[in-house]
């Protein structure tokens with residue numbers, strides 16, 4: 129694989145008090161003008177000057193290791209020359225156009241088709257959207273439209289975006305029919321989260337417990353929630369805590385949804401684009417969905433998203449089924465083609481798998497000497513370490529997670545948390561991160577855990 133060494137040298141390099149004086153000034157300016165509802169500026173108190181590879185330089189010359197990759201938007205790192213070149217070339221040609229074909233659009237769709245999960249290849253259509261939430265909305269509307277049933281089954285801990293409902297204000301009722309998703313049309317089943325599964329069954333029966341419940345909801349008209357028009361799942365759950373389901377879960381889900389012709393949606397927005405060591409996380413389990421949501425890294429930093437879905441569904445859809453002015457930005461699609469080709473044609477995915485295992489092994493070693501790491505889990509570069517007050521009680525510790533996060537920031541590593549209780553440290557670095565920056569980050573993580581070992 130080419131180009132592993134894009135990061136600034138000597139990272140991390142913290143030269144000032146944090147935040148540094150220039151960062152502080154800009155953070156204050158931002159406060160004056162921008163909404164107070166921001167979240168990330170409470171976690172990473174810095175103003176950014178530039179970024180490259182897996183490093184970010186703040187306005188005061190401090191250099192941080194980036195272990196969050198814009199929440200998996202930058203899977204090939206910041207300013208990757210391959211991505212930047214594709215964007216620049218496209219900028220010279222065309223920046224926006226509505227729906228009519230352009231080279232960028234056609235090339236992207238061909239490339240995407242070539243990497244789709246096996247059952248979807250050459251049998252899928254693409255519908256462009258703009259954000260992750262937008263793609264999930266399109267997927268849900270599509271599932272409900274083709275099934276002619278309105279209730280969606282999703283999972284505890286799921287994150288499919290924060291949007292929607294505005295369609296209710298749009299006057300043309302054709303747009304509202306299957307898009308308007310009221311809370312009464314949603315049913316949450318527990319995700320097979322073995323560390324905190326709410327039903328007392330042996331660990332090997334967790335998938336069955338969930339899928340049996342799903343089958344009951346689908347086949348029994350008096351089960352309660354309403355006719356099930358689709359199931360949406362993250363193949364590896366993201367915001368819910370980087371939870372890898374048991375190996376039999378997705379195949380069982382596929383089997384039961386196929387049996388009852390219920391559309392199955394995989395939300396690969398966070399787990400896709402090489403994040404888990406395969407282009408799509410579902411490939412680990414050998415199953416293909418009917419509809420797949422794609423976003424984040426596919427635009428290389430420019431907002432874009434899409435769903436890929438069974439072409440036989442397409443016959444049934446009316447014109448203007450799901451709309452949006454900014455769909456299929458050509459610059460984003462040119463980047464997407466370059467990124468997909470890179471994932472497809474280099475050995476980056478093998479590296480992500482083997483390095484991911486190495487990181488898990490190191491985290492397991494750190495766990496062995498810590499009372500507060502309850503579980504380490506993950507696939508590829510989607511790795512979670514769940515922090516608890518004690519390994520026996522498994523009581524979640526958001527406090528500990530926040531302290532680790534803050535220690536890491538002060539020592540130059542930017543890492544986010546997730547999980548039902550905000551207590552899971554998540555490793556989500558660019559897939560191109562240099563070995564050295566993995567090791568430096570891990571030893572700072574180890575120091576953080578050691579220093580906090582006696583807080584309870």
Ligand SMILES: Cc1ncc(COP(=O)(O)O)c(C=O)c1O
Nearest residue numbers: 259260261287288289366397398
């Ligand atoms: C799995 C998944 N689906 C959907 C979304 C929503 O994407 P967006 O924030 O672009 O709306 C996210 C965002 O993190 C996500 O992780």
